Amino acid sequence: MKFLIVGAGFSGIVAAHRLSNAGHKCTIVDRRPHLAGNAHDSHDKAGVLTHNYGPHYFRTNSQRIVDYLSQFTDWHPVDYTIKSFTEGKHWPFPINLNTFEELIGKPATAADFERYLSENRHDIPDPKNSEEVILSQVGSRLYELFFEGYTLKQWKRHPRELDPSVCGRIPIRTNRDDRYLSESFQALPKNGYTALLENILADSPGTTLHLNTDFQEAREKFPHDHLIFTGAIDEYFGRRFGPLPYRSLRFEHESFSGRELREREPISGKPGFWQPAMQVNYPEKDVPFTRIVELKHATGQQIAATTIVREFPDDWDPSKEPYYPVPAPDAAAAYRKYATLAEAETNTTFIGRLATYRYYNMDQVTGMAIAAAENLIKRFA
Ligand code: FAD
Ligand code: UDP
Numbered sequence: 001m002k003f004l005i006v007g008a009g010f011s012g013i014v015a016a017h018r019l020s021n022a023g024h025k026c027t028i029v030d031r032r033p034h035l036a037g038n039a040h041d042s043h044d045k046a047g048v049l050t051h052n053y054g055p056h057y058f059r060t061n062s063q064r065i066v067d068y069l070s071q072f073t074d075w076h077p078v079d080y081t082i083k084s085f086t087e088g089k090h091w092p093f094p095i096n097l098n099t100f101e102e103l104i105g106k107p108a109t110a111a112d113f114e115r116y117l118s119e120n121r122h123d124i125p126d127p128k129n130s131e132e133v134i135l136s137q138v139g140s141r142l143y144e145l146f147f148e149g150y151t152l153k154q155w156k157r158h159p160r161e162l163d164p165s166v167c168g169r170i171p172i173r174t175n176r177d178d179r180y181l182s183e184s185f186q187a188l189p190k191n192g193y194t195a196l197l198e199n200i201l202a203d204s205p206g207t208t209l210h211l212n213t214d215f216q217e218a219r220e221k222f223p224h225d226h227l228i229f230t231g232a233i234d235e236y237f238g239r240r241f242g243p244l245p246y247r248s249l250r251f252e253h254e255s256f257s258g259r260e261l262r263e264r265e266p267i268s269g270k271p272g273f274w275q276p277a278m279q280v281n282y283p284e285k286d287v288p289f290t291r292i293v294e295l296k297h298a299t300g301q302q303i304a305a306t307t308i309v310r311e312f313p314d315d316w317d318p319s320k321e322p323y324y325p326v327p328a329p330d331a332a333a334a335y336r337k338y339a340t341l342a343e344a345e346t347n348t349t350f351i352g353r354l355a356t357y358r359y360y361n362m363d364q365v366t367g368m369a370i371a372a373a374e375n376l377i378k379r380f381a
Contacts, residue, residue: 001024001025001225001226001380002024002025002026002027002222002223002224002225002226003015003016003019003024003025003026003027003224003225003226003227003228003376004026004027004029004218004219004222004224004226004227004228005026005027005028005029005227005228005230006028006029006030006215006218006227006228006229006230006231007028007029007030007037007229007230007231007352008028008029008030008032008035008036008037008197008209008211009030009035009036009037009038009039009197009230009352009365010036010037010039010197010352010362010365010366010369011037011230011351011352011353011355011365011366011368011369012028012030012037012228012230012352012369013028013035013036013197013200013201013204014200014365014366014369014370014373015228015230015351015369015370015372015373016028016201016204016207017200017201017203017204017207017373018369018370018373018374018377019373019376019377020204020205020206020207021203021204021205022373022377024376024377024380025206025207026204026206026207026208027207027208027210027218027222027224028201028207028208028209028210029209029210029211029213029214029215029217029218029222030209030210030211030212030213031212031213031214031215032211032212033211033212034194034211035194035197035198035201035209035211036193036194036197037053037230038053038054038056038321038323038353039051039053039056039193039194039197039362040052040053040193040194041056041192041193041194042192042194044253044255044307045255046255046256046257046303046305046306046307047303047305048255048295048296048301048303048305048306048307049192049295049296049299049301050253050295050307050309051193051293051295051309052251053249053251053321053323054249054251054293054309054311054323055278055279055293055295055309056193056362057078057080057180057181057186057188057298058186058187058188058189058193058362058363059080059181059183059185059186059361059363060183060184060185060361060363061183061184061185062185062363062367063185064367065363065366065367066185068366068370069189069196069366071203072196072199072200072203073189073190073191073195073196073199074189074190074191075187075188075189075190076187076188076189076190076299076300077186077187078186078187078188078298078300079179079186080179080180080181080186080278080279080298081178081179081180081277081278081297082094082180082277082278082279082280082281083275083276083277083279083280083281084146084280084281084282084283085280085281085282086145086146086282086283086284087145089102090276090277090280091145091146092178093146093178093180093281094170094171094172094173094178094180095138095142095146095172095173096172096173096174096175096176096177096178097109097110097113097173097174097175097176098176098178099142100112100113100116103141103142104116110174110175113174114174117137117138117139117174119139120138120139120140120141120142121135121136121137121138121139122135122136122139122140123136124136127164127168128164129159129160129161129162129163129164130147130151130159130160130162130163130164130165130166130167130168131143131148131158131159131160131167132160132164133164133167133168134147134159134167134168137172138172145283146281146283147159147167147170147283148283149283149284149285150281150282150283150290151166151167152285153283153285153288153290153313154247154290154313155247155313155324155326156247156313156315157326157328161328162326162327162328163327163328163329165327165359166327166359180279188298188299193362210222215229215231215236225347225380226347226348226349226376226380227347227348227349228348228349228351228372228376229348229349229350229351229355230350230351230352230354230355231354231355232244232246232322232354232355233335233338233339233342233350233354233355233356233357234338235318236342236348236350236355237338237341237342239318241334241337241338242334243318244325244326244331244334244335244338244357245316245325245326245328245330245331245334246316246322246323246324246325246326247313247314247315247316247323247324247326248313248314248315248316248317248320248321248322248323248324249311249312249313249314249321249323249324250311250312250314251309251310251311251312252289252309252310252312253307253308253309254307254308254309254310255305255306255307255308256274256305256306256307256308257304257305258272258304258305261273261274261304261305261306272296272304272306273294273296273297273306274294274306274308275292275294275308277294277297278293278294278295278297278298279291279292279293279294280292288312289310289311289312290311290312290313291310291311292308292309292310292311293308293309293311294306294307294308294309295307295309322354324359325353325354325357325358325359327359331357332357335357338357339356339357342355349372349376351365351368351369351372352365352368352369353365356368
């Protein structure tokens with residue numbers, strides 16, 4: 001069978017890998033000039049390894065996904081740590097016992113913090129939105145300090161208008177574990193995501209990749225028996241029910257030489273770095289960006305220079321990248337209309353973050369692509 005696959009991100013390339021190894025012929029197209037989709041990384045002019053579309057921290061609880069990807073990469077283990085900058089200082093974040101000590105200005109125990117939480121958390125047994133999920137865990141003061149302003153900036157919606165899963169994905173701990181994430185496996189592919197996906201493609205016999213190629217051009221140019229679409233589902237259907245809501249982003253990159261970084265040492269606390277952690281979040285409303293990422297903390301790259309990336313949330317329109325589907329009830333209802341159309345398209349399979357309109361991480365879309373390919377292999381056996 002001949003497959004045309006639209007999108008050379010994790011979803012498209014993993015699907016092509018499984019299908020081509022089962023004897024099918026795959027043509028992948030992507031309108032961007034590179035593969036790896038939003039996970040694309042490259043060395044910038046200063047020589048620093050950068051994630052071009054925002055920080056991508058690989059993490060998963062699935063040993064099956066680790067085993068699959070480990071065929072194509074070695075790993076650089078990382079305990080991703082971040083800070084939040086508000087009220088003029090860097091706070092330990094996600095909220096943990098160290099954050100609590102900063103809040104009360106003196107040493108404390110886990111029992112002290114648990115007492116504080118039981119006195120301050122709101123009694124909401126079944127949180128229905130992102131405000132309730134945080135208030136029910138930590139109460140108003142910590143919610144307002146770290147979540148309300150950040151979320152308003154990021155989504156241009158109040159946390160009350162977002163699913164509990166949005167803020168609920170940030171862990172809250174009463175011990176001193178200050179890791180950003182909780183998954184059992186946390187590591188970066190040793191040579192980056194682009195190299196990882198190039199390796200998967202190289203192990204996909206007969207698969208061809210055409211960059212700078214839009215679906216509209218490809219659908220005629222590459223005759224196929226079945227289509228796998230990993231782009232935006234509303235775009236596929238000509239936005240006939242109106243565009244789905246998305247949030248976009250604007251990135252500002254700034255590089256510093258080793259010499260310039262010497263002046264930053266009192267702030268970064270570490271020679272060769274601009275800020276004290278891989279990521280610093282800025283929850284205050286009057287700061288226009290949400291976070292500054294200095295990936296060198298995580299990659300461990302041995303280089304004198306560094307690059308920081310400021311991330312500015314942006315309203316989406318069709319001229320911009322739809323980085324984030326919006327996890328909210330109204331957006332889910334709008335998506336369902338397109339999903340109904342998709343179900344009727346028996347010759348097209350929709351997978352990935354944009355085609356299924358899900359705020360999914362790389363491990364989740366990898367799992368989704370493997371499952372979809374296995375179904376297609378059975379169907380066309
Ligand atoms: P994409 O990577 O979006 O790839 C889809 C591809 O399809 C794109 O390259 C696009 O150019 C192409 N395409 C779309 N439409 C067309 C068309 N009509 N014609 C031709 N080509 C088309 N995940 C994590 O696991 N950890 C993280 O820390 C993390 N951080 C993130 C931070 C940001 C800022 C963002 C935006 C995402 C983050 N993610 C993270 C999610 C991660 O990017 C996705 O899970 C993953 O990249 C999705 O892969 P995909 O193949 O489904 O989609
Ligand atoms: N969030 C917040 N304050 C923070 C970090 C996150 O309010 O300091 C909220 C915000 O709504 C964000 C969500 O939690 O969109 C998920 O955060 P994460 O860092 O996982 O976002 P991503 O990396 O996917 O952009």
